[in-house]
Structure formats: structure tokens, C-alpha cells
Amino acid sequence: MLFNSLNFALFLPIVFFFYWFVFNKNLKLQNILLLSVSYFFYACWDWRFMFLLVFSTLLDYFTGLKMSESNSQQRKKFWFWLSISINLGFLGVFKYYNFFTSSFAEALGNLGLQVNPSTLNIILPVGISFYTFHGLSYVIDIYKGKIQPERNFIDYAVFVSFFPLLVAGPIERATHLLPQIQRKRQFNYINAVEGLRQILWGLFKKIVIADNCADVVNTIFDNPGGQPGSMLVLGAVFFAFQIYGDFSGYSDIALGTARLFGIELLKNFSFPYFSRDIAEFWRRWHISLSTWFRDYLYIPLGGSKVGLWKKVRNTFIIFIVSGFWHGANWTFIIWGALNALFIMPSILFNTNRDNLNIVAEGKYLPSLRDFLKIVLTFSLTAFAWIFFRAESVSEAIQYINGIFSPSLFVKPDISESTLVISILVFGFLLVEWIGREGHFSLSNLNKLPVPVRWSFYFSLILLMFIYQGEAQTFIYFQF
Amino acid sequence: MKKFLIRLFVFTFVIGVAGELIIRVYKLVQDIPRLYVDKTGIQRYVPGQTGYYTKAKTKWVVNKYGWLGTADTSKDTVVSIIGDSYIENIMNPVSCNQGNLLKFQIKNYSFFEAGRSGVTFIEAMQISKLLDSTIQPKMHLIYLNTGDFPESSSLDQRYTDRVQIDLSTNTILNGNLKSPGLKMILYNIKLLYFLYLRFSPFDDAKNKEDHKEITERIVKVKPEFDGRDVNKLFAYCIENYDMEKVIFVFHPGTEKTIIALANQYHIKNIVLNADKDKRSWALNANDKHWSCYGHTQVAKQISIELPPLLNTLKTDPVRKRPEYAGL
DSSP states (O other), rough: OOSSSSHHHHHHHHHIIIIISTTTTHHHHHHHHHHHHHHHHHHHHHGGGGGHHHHHHHHHHHHHHHHHHOOSSHHHHHHHHHHHHHHHHHHIIIIHHHHHHHHHHHHHHHHHHHOOOOOOOOOTTTTTTHHHHHHHHHHHHHHHHSOOOOOOOHHHHHHOOOOHHHTTOOOOOOOHHHHHHOOOOOHHHHHHHHHHHHHHHHHHHHIIIHEEEEEEEHHHHGGGGOOHHHHHHHHHHHHHHHHHHHHHHHHHHHHHEEEEHHOOOOOOOSOGGGGGSHHHHHHSHHHHHHHHHHIIIIIITTTSSSSSHHHHHHHHHHHHHHHHHHHHHHHHHHHHHHHHHHHHHHHHOOOOOOOOOOOTTTTTOOOOHHHHHHHHHHHHHHHHHOOOEEEEEHHHHHHHHHHSSSSGGGOOOHHHHHHHHHHHHHHHHHHHHHHSSEEEEEEEGGGGHHHHHHHHHHHHHHHHHHHHOOOOOOOGOOO | OOHHHHHHHHHHHHHHHHHHHHHHHHOOOOOOEEEOOOOOOOSOOOTEEEETTTTSSSEEEBBBTSSSSSSOOOSSEEEEEESSHHHHHSSSGGGGSSHHHHHHHHHEEEEEEEOOOOHHHHHHHHHHHHHHHHOSSSSEEEEEEGGGGGGGBTTTTTOSSSSEEEEEEEEEOOOOSHHHHHHHHHHHHHHHHHHHHTTTTTTHHHHHHHHHHHHHOOOOOOOOOOOOOHHHHHHHHHHOGGGGGEEEEEEEEOOOHHHOOOOHOOEEEEEOOOOSSSSOOETTEEEEHHHHHHHEEEEHHHHHHHHHHHHTTTTTTOOOOOOOHHH
């Protein structure tokens, strides 16, 4: 079930009604309802993978309990590694098995040894990377003594499978979400309105920005050889907006939906394209994943409290693993490595925490220096996205070769529809810029009078009607 | 909660009314004419209806015979043009219809169009029979694509809204109107129709397929076309229709097996060819229906091949049931 489908438009009010009007007096029943509808939501994709989700939930629930009951460190360690290896094992089989076997065969082929690897003809269970990481963080936190295991299975299962975050995050932490599931939730008017506003903004990002940009991007990326360099640049820039509109739009809908149920999810995006360096970009892009890797990989490796070369090594590890998390393809690994390379100046000169504030806070416009930094950061990011978008490394290289050719200076053949999309993207960036000091772009809108607010909502819906793009699947569903 | 629900209701209502207005003013969804099933089991449009295609400037009109497009019977010799949505051509101005374009190329004949979205091969043949009993054309041009043939047989899948044939008993199965009540609501409340088209529940299935394709990296191998049912269909036609009056117009890319079988049965045919044309005949990348340019090219090719076929009408009788050569 997609967030931008009629099915979801029917599903959400029904769940909302039962949640607040039928089961509102009993927290246990509310949580049972959330769990049932979450499983239903997941089963709409493929009911067979429900068993995997339930198994993964049971595994982490029981190993969590076993770890806390263990009276020896060795026993605790056993349960811990059992959970980690099974979780990663599932991820490995479903997501990476074919990649490893074919890469291994290719490597042997380069050495002159021909082997026919047996690949698995299986589909990737939707959301597996997300719910596996939920479970992993829970188990690691218990092992490290940060949290106590959850004894109520329903509460724990809701934490893993709460439907707004089930298929594409944000990747939640037990310390943040579980307490909210355990305590009684009260309907809050302001929160609910804020939630609806965030859903509306998310839909706009997806339907108008991402889906329209996808039209241009697909045309250019499908035939890079026939395009001048200037058009290839345009394709990379549009892809940057497509993936942002797509994923942050999804996250906005997820966060907004959760708010309707009185639950606050972790923020996933914070105006990343206004970042002044790559380090700031990664503090603002897919925040729940970046902080996950920071807390469970970077810091255990020593983080930044080690020597310079180890810091460099740790940075490369975290970015390459992050790239690999996105998909079993060398393109994602190179995308991760490129980002590590781009962040290096900040690491080497210890300037990675220079831009912790909001750009041009309290001002209408950024300084020229900040503006140039934003443009540079965006350019580097858009360049790295080429690998993310390309089907293979050779395709990405061909694309980049096409950019850095004399045709880079040829006037791009911009159609009327591309021009309209460019104007929409510009308008979208303007709203994002004005709203950059808030929780999300429209969160400060409640300060305006009702007629102005309603006019704005109406304009967004109008644009969605008139300028809807060809419907595309959410990009992050494949991860 | 009360305040929230009241405001949400008012907002939804205002947006609903405004949305309906916008969709109608900007013609964001096409108007769909209402259908009825006539006595012969063929679905036709209720005469006299008019409407617009999405974002189009010109109107479509349903003629008194229950079809869209040209209905010229002024000349002594009438040629009918039968087909599916390509012939119905609701997406282009009527000046780009095959009937109008052929009229300019072949002056001595009148052209009568009977096209409707979803018409199968066997329904096209039934329409030819219906026209024989009413306007009595000298010749029928039946425009066909590969997909029209499997859809004609109910053995693979019974489409209850289409005319099909049960090839095991050679029985024609008429189609019924599919969810007429729901369609009536959707077509009259444009906002609902718009939302239905844009956020269709059936898109989930497509997305699942997309997801499957991405994750499985499926290599789709086109299965070899099985001509046995087409052979039976042609054999049935030879027995039950006046094939002397029929010319098949095969779309570019139609399965060679089908064309070979038509030739084997000595059914007159014209095979359209778009390979030499550098410009696409399609409306756009997402809609393979012919654009005005495409229709013009089709009419040009037909106007070259049609006159000799019309002249051979009485001298080249159709042979009955040749042996199936196992094509």
C-alpha cells in the first residue's frame, strides 16, 4: 500500500477512527490495533514476507529477554551474536547473496577461472533493511546496558512494525519510540493539524517535485549517449531534486501520519540542500540512518577520538557501509566512497562541526560566501548521485564522460515541460528556504491567519492537480 | 477532537468543490461517453453525447449510430472503418480520424467509422455484420493489433465486458457493461474520477511488479506467439462472415504468424509499416495511440494499397478453410 494511493486514503481515516473513537480508553487495545493494521499494511505488499517480519520481531524480542536474564557475560554474548548473525544473515541472503556470488565469479573470471555462480531468484522483502536495523539497534542497546528489554511483546512488535515507518523508515530507536508506545496518548489538536500539514507537504514533494523530475531524469539517463553535456548536468541536478522530493516526501508523510496517532518519529531530513559543506549535508540527509551508523559503527570503531589516519579510515568505512546498505551494487559503494572523499577536507582540517547552525538564521538571504558554499556542496552531492542513479559503474562513467566534454557548453534543449518543472522546483526551494528554521517547511505556517493558511494549502492541492507527474514508485522502497 | 473534525470536514468540502471546478475548467480528465448494449450484443455509445478529451480544445460528438467519428454515407460506395481506441481516436481532433484522412486520399468513397475502446477482433467482425445489415458498406477495413486476437478467445481469460468467442463450441459470448453504476458516478463527479485515475488502487499491483523487477532483475523473454487460436478464429470467420468484403489493416509490429495465417486464408490485408519513419507515430512516450501525424501516415499507406483491393472485390473470391500449416 503506497502513501500516495486511494487505498491509503481509505485505510488511514478508518484506522484513525478506531484508534481515537473506539479504542481510545484502552492503551493495550490501541497498541493491538496499531500492530494489526501495521501487519495488514505490510501484507498488502506480499503476505508471505509477513512471516519474516514476525520471525525477526520474535527473534529480537526473545534474545533481548535472554540477554537480560543471562547471569554470565559469555551467555549474554551468545544471545547477542545469535541475534546479530541471524538478522544480518537474512539481510545477506535476501539482499546481498546474488551480489556476492556474481562479484566473486567475476573476480575469478578476471583470474582466468570460469565459474557459473548459482544465484537466487528471490525478491527483496520490502522494508527489510529498515526493520532489521530497528531490531539491531534494540539488541545492541540492551547488550550495552543502555536499555532494559521490553517485556510486553505487543509493544515491542509495534516498535518494529509501526506502519508509517515500516517500509522506508525513519529508522527508529527503542529509546525514542518505545516509551511513546508504552504511555497513554492524548489527542492533541495542534499536533494533528501539524501532522496533516506535513502529509500535505510530503505529497506535494512526491507528486509534483519528485514525479515530474523523474520524467526528465528518466529521459536523460535512459539515453545519455545522445545528450549534450549540458543536458547531462541538467539530468544530474533534476535527479538530486527527484530523490530529495521522493524520500523526504515519504518521510514527511510518515512523520505526519504518526503525529495523527500521537507519536513523534525521528526527524529524517532537515533542508539538506542548504548545507554549506558535506559534513553538514550528512547531518541533514537521512538523519536516522546517518545517526544509526554514527552510534553503532563509527563510535564503536573509535569515532573521532582516535588519530587522524584512523579517523580517515573510520570515515571511509562508515560511508562505504552506508552506500552498501542502499543496495547490492558497486554503484552504491562508489557513491558512499565519493561522499567519504568529499567530506575528507572537513575531517583533515577538523572543520566538520563548523556549520552546526541554520544557514542565514534570522535573515532573508545568505551571505555570498554561504551561497557559494551551498552551491559547491550541492554540486558535489549531485555529482555523487550520478552513481546512485546509474544502473552500473560503466554507465555512470559514460555519463560523467559525457558531462566533461565540449558539449558541456552547448545550449541545452529545454522543452516547455522541463521549463515548467524548473519553475516548480524553484518555487519549492523558495518555500523550503523560507521554512528552513522550522521542524519542516510548513511548520511555521500556523503563525499566519487562517485565510492565508488555507489559501496556501489550496494552492498546493491545485498544483498537485495540475502538475502531477507520472506516478513513480518510492525510490527507497527498493532498499 | 471536535474542532479538528469540523475543520477537516469543512476543508475537505471546500477543497472538493474547488477541485471539481478546477478539473472541469482545465479539463484535467477526459469526458467518457455513456454506453449501452444493443440488441445484437454490441456496446455502443448513447447518441447525441458530447464532451472533451483531457486538455483538448475540440469536442467529440457521438453520432446517431452510436459511434464517435465520421459517419459519411453520402456516396454510393461506403467503406466502413472498424477498430478499437485507435479508430475511436478520442485523443485527437476528429479531423485526424482515419475516415476524414482517407476521404481526402480516396475521393470516390464515403467512409463510416465504428470504433470503440476495447473492441476485440471477434467484436470487430460482429460489428461488420451489424453494419452489413444497416448501412451496407461495400468493404470493411478492420484495424488490428496482435493483442486483439488473444483477447477474442474466452479460453485464456473471459473478459465479461467484451465480446469474445468460446472456441471450443464456436459460441459468441456478448459483453456486459462493467460496473455501470460506479462508472456513472466517476464520470459525473470529475474529482472522483481524477483521484481514481491518479491514485488508482490498481497502481499498487504495478508498483509491486516494478519492485519485483528492480529486486529480481527479471529478464523478460517474449514467449513465442501461438497461432493455433488465431487459426481457429480465422476458420470461424470464413464460415460465418462475408470475408470477401473484409480487409484487415495490421498495425506496425503485428505478429508475423497472424499475418501469415491471414494470407494463408486469402484474407485481404494491408500491413502498416512504421520502421522507415524517423518520427514516431505515437502520441507520446506513455501513450502508444497514434498522433495526428501517425494517423496521417497510416491513411497514406492505406490509400496506396486500398484502391487495387477494392477493384479486386469480385474477381478474387476467398477460399474456404485451408489446412493449418502449423505456423
